[in-house]
Amino acid sequence: MYITLRKGEKTRQMIISKSSQVFNQKGYASAFISDVMKETGLKKGGIYRHFDSKNELEIEAFKFSVKTMREHYKDAMKGKKSVKEQLLSFINAFRTLERGVPIQGGCPLMNAAIEFDDSTSDLIPYVQSAMNDLLLSIEQLMINGQKNNEISKDINPKQTSIIILSCLEGALALSRLYRNPEPLDQTVHYLQSFVEQL
Amino acid sequence: MYITLRKGEKTRQMIISKSSQVFNQKGYASAFISDVMKETGLKKGGIYRHFDSKNELEIEAFKFSVKTMREHYKDAMKGKKSVKEQLLSFINAFRTLERGVPIQGGCPLMNAAIEFDDSTSDLIPYVQSAMNDLLLSIEQLMINGQKNNEISKDINPKQTSIIILSCLEGALALSRLYRNPEPLDQTVHYLQSFVEQL
Numbered sequence: 001m002y003i004t005l006r007k008g009e010k011t012r013q014m015i016i017s018k019s020s021q022v023f024n025q026k027g028y029a030s031a032f033i034s035d036v037m038k039e040t041g042l043k044k045g046g047i048y049r050h051f052d053s054k055n056e057l058e059i060e061a062f063k064f065s066v067k068t069m070r071e072h073y074k075d076a077m078k079g080k081k082s083v084k085e086q087l088l089s090f091i092n093a094f095r096t097l098e099r100g101v102p103i104q105g106g107c108p109l110m111n112a113a114i115e116f117d118d119s120t121s122d123l124i125p126y127v128q129s130a131m132n133d134l135l136l137s138i139e140q141l142m143i144n145g146q147k148n149n150e151i152s153k154d155i156n157p158k159q160t161s162i163i164i165l166s167c168l169e170g171a172l173a174l175s176r177l178y179r180n181p182e183p184l185d186q187t188v189h190y191l192q193s194f195v196e197q198l
Numbered sequence: 199m200y201i202t203l204r205k206g207e208k209t210r211q212m213i214i215s216k217s218s219q220v221f222n223q224k225g226y227a228s229a230f231i232s233d234v235m236k237e238t239g240l241k242k243g244g245i246y247r248h249f250d251s252k253n254e255l256e257i258e259a260f261k262f263s264v265k266t267m268r269e270h271y272k273d274a275m276k277g278k279k280s281v282k283e284q285l286l287s288f289i290n291a292f293r294t295l296e297r298g299v300p301i302q303g304g305c306p307l308m309n310a311a312i313e314f315d316d317s318t319s320d321l322i323p324y325v326q327s328a329m330n331d332l333l334l335s336i337e338q339l340m341i342n343g344q345k346n347n348e349i350s351k352d353i354n355p356k357q358t359s360i361i362i363l364s365c366l367e368g369a370l371a372l373s374r375l376y377r378n379p380e381p382l383d384q385t386v387h388y389l390q391s392f393v394e395q396l
């Protein structure tokens with residue numbers, strides 16, 4: 001029984017992980033369970049044994065994508081001492097989304113934001129909360145930088161975090177539309193000097 | 199016969215106009231013909247009398263959305279003499295997208311870019327071309343500003359147009375996710391001083 005449960009949990013995690021890639025590329029509403037079946041090699045019953053509904057799978061897959069992104073940013077910033085180095089590492093880590101690292105399909109937060117902004121999906125509070133966490137962590141970095149005199153006290157941490165994230169998200173979408181890293185590269189280049197001057 | 203044709207053309211335009219709102223809110227793949235039927239009050243046959251396929255309707259609806267946006271920006275910039283005034287008017291005109299003016303559902307170019315970036319949809323070339331036209335028109339404004347010494351020759355018009363548009367698109371998505379104008383307002387405020395300093 002113990003082994004069966006462990007195996008079941010492993011399959012559940014595999015379905016969540018593969019679904020997170022499927023939903024991030026196709027969109028939550030547009031991806032069918034048949035797409036998840038194809039990616040996982042499981043039959044419909046084999047998927048719904050682990051989830052009550054497609055809705056439950058969508059929520060778990062989104063949470064998994066957010067966790068993947070959070071670890072990606074955390075890894076990039078690890079060992080960086082100064083606030084500006086941490087900000088620059090975050091910006092550089094964002095850049096890899098253009099080439100499908102750590103997840104295929106662009107930024108999972110932005111994709112879900114655009115998909116659900118006119119809907120009443122159960123995912124909306126999760127998307128709002130994930131985007132908020134990301135904005136708050138950039139804002140907190142800047143507050144720390146102001147405390148230790150690394151960043152000017154004239155800047156508004158909240159506004160500045162919105163500008164950095166908006167710039168990155170918009171430019172990633174342009175790069176992905178054109179299948180060309182240039183728009184994101186140009187924007188990252190600008191943001192690097194923007195951060196240096198904070 | 200002449201009158202019938204004219205009436206048919208009027209219905210066709212009505213379907214395109216209503217569909218552009220439906221697709222921009224629900225997404226092209228996620229919106230069903232039943233949604234278009236509901237908005238237009240027509241039966242399925244009444245819609246497909248005017249279009250060979252849903253695909254053809256999607257393309258016409260996207261083109262209509264782009265035309266709507268182009269006229270909105272053009273109207274906002276009309277009569278503005280200086281390049282900086284024109285840029286600021288464009289930025290202000292973008293702001294109204296947050297409250298569904300001139301179209302419900304956010305920026306049609308960004309929505310389609312995010313929806314189709316991982317697909318092979320027939321719409322992709324139309325989205326790329328529309329985004330390119332928008333970027334080029336901002337870039338051209340800055341080139342004009344450099345020619346008449348209104349804008350510094352040190353700035354790169356292409357990079358600057360990417361930054362302005364990325365910032366606006368990203369911030370609009372944040373505002374629409376939170377159903378709160380603040381992120382876009384903060385970004386517009388920043389871009390106003392950014393433009394003044396060009």
